[in-house]
Amino acid sequence: MFTIVSDVENYSKFLPWCESSVVTQRDASYIQANLVIGMKPVTESYTSRVFLRKPSLIVAESNKGAHFKQMLTKWQFSPGLKSVPQSTIVDFYVSLEFRSSIHANIANVFFNEVVKAMAGAFYEEAKRRYGKESVPSRRIAVVKNNDEDKTQF
Numbered sequence: 001m002f003t004i005v006s007d008v009e010n011y012s013k014f015l016p017w018c019e020s021s022v023v024t025q026r027d028a029s030y031i032q033a034n035l036v037i038g039m040k041p042v043t044e045s046y047t048s049r050v051f052l053r054k055p056s057l058i059v060a061e062s063n064k065g066a067h068f069k070q071m072l073t074k075w076q077f078s079p080g081l082k083s084v085p086q087s088t089i090v091d092f093y094v095s096l097e098f099r100s101s102i103h104a105n106i107a108n109v110f111f112n113e114v115v116k117a118m119a120g121a122f123y124e125e126a127k128r129r130y131g132k133e134s135v136p137s138r139r140i141a142v143v144k145n146n147d148e149d150k151t152q153f
Contacts, residue, residue: 001088002055004125005075008033008048014125016117019043028052044068069097086134092119 008031011021017037024047025032031050038044046065052058058075065071072095080087094115123137 005058015121084134
């Protein structure tokens with residue numbers, strides 16, 4: 001899963017609403033990419049800074065969006081079942097702060113479904129690349145949390 005989530009240059013091939021994903025800088029622990037997300041005519045162009053700590057953590061952040069002040073996503077990967085070496089526990093966190101209350105209100109209506117669709121696209125890409133899952137996945141409900149969460153690198 002780490003490989004798929006860190007494959008930013010191919011997001012536009014498998015993520016819904018991702019129109020463009022161009023990596024401008026990459027090394028073993030960092031990616032910078034320009035992304036265009038949305039559905040025409042409403043799209044958001046932004047630069048994402050992605051911090052990689054292989055194989056357990058990916059954090060992406062941006063504060064340069066036209067419609068949002070800050071976006072933060074975190075993917076935490078942990079070993080799954082000991083009896084199934086190819087299993088992984090995936091924790092996914094998203095935080096968005098919009099520039100206008102209108103955009104925030106619109107996003108609140110669709111937020112859960114968009115997050116589920118985006119996370120589901122990563123799982124489907126894993127199935128496409130690696131085959132059927134070794135353990136049936138369990139999806140846990142989306143939880144809204146207003147606590148501040150910071151990761152330091």
